[in-house]
């Protein structure tokens with residue numbers, strides 16, 4: 001009976017989780033990344049649309065405190081950005097104009113100004129990079145955060161640092177900018193979160209549901225290379241439920257994600273944003289390595305003459321014959 005109970009508890013993830021000390025290639029809940037990759041966007045061509053870029057992100061970026069049910073990350077914002085993360089998921093509680101960082105009931109010992117300062121510091125040091133930020137209200141229901149968000153931007157960042165358009169920027173336009181993916185009403189502060197193609201099946205009631213979770217991740221990643229290239233694809237590998245902590249889910253789904261990425265031989269495909277809990281430096285690197293490398297046109301050689309080039313050749317021959 002005791003043995004059965006133990007097995008059941010392991011199954012639902014209530015025990016068997018060593019707390020805060022695992023560093024694997026796919027999963028890391030130690031305080032710091034194994035290695036950094038702070039300026040990988042430099043090599044992306046200027047004319048490439050941001051929607052064509054494959055990049056790593058974190059789900060509930062600032063959820064570092066509050067116990068196993070609330071915690072989704074262990075690295076600070078500065079460490080995440082320097083490790084290569086370019087998509088942030090920020091949830092703010094709105095109380096009388098103040099925007100504090102929350103994951104559900106858990107206060108994350110920071111306010112929105114700290115997040116903005118972290119992004120500003122990073123972009124000033126690495127101006128070729130861009131940072132995308134999903135922004136929404138959490139643990140308050142004012143449905144009116146626009147004014148406070150603008151206020152915080154003026155106080156802790158610069159208005160010109162934002163990408164002020166609903167349209168998808170090119171890499172050249174995005175460099176040095178914070179792109180807010182706005183999940184709240186009000187005038188345009190950036191792009192609309194709802195304009196992305198999103199797979200976010202975050203409800204994983206027990207660890208018996210991890211396979212279903214992985215299936216949804218897999219299907220969306222498989223669809224990304226052939227999806228609309230002008231639309232940003234966003235896939236969350238994260239999930240949680242009453243009998244499955246974020247850590248327990250990440251330890252399983254990240255491993256599947258890692259094996260999936262490793263089995264792909266063609267790195268020349270768009271996967272979009274892959275958003276994770278407790279990612280490790282090697283899986284971040286793997287995602288970064290998927291980039292659409294544009295064919296350098298001036299060096300390509302086309303052995304079959306096109307109609308236009310034939311026309312040109314004929315007309316220049318004619319001219320020569322006439323002048324002779």
Ligand SMILES: *[C@@H]1O[C@H](CO)[C@@H](O)[C@H](O)[C@H]1NC(C)=O
Nearest residue numbers: 097098099100101109110111
């Ligand atoms: C906003 O909330 C944070 C965290 O509770 C606090 O430190 C800060 O002083 C507050 N700011 C204002 C203007 O009330």
Ligand SMILES: *[C@@H]1O[C@H](CO)[C@@H](O)[C@H](O)[C@H]1NC(C)=O
Nearest residue numbers: 039040042043125126127128
């Ligand atoms: C940013 O890009 C420019 C132009 O490609 C390059 O010269 C510079 O070294 C890059 N800066 C960083 C920090 O990578």
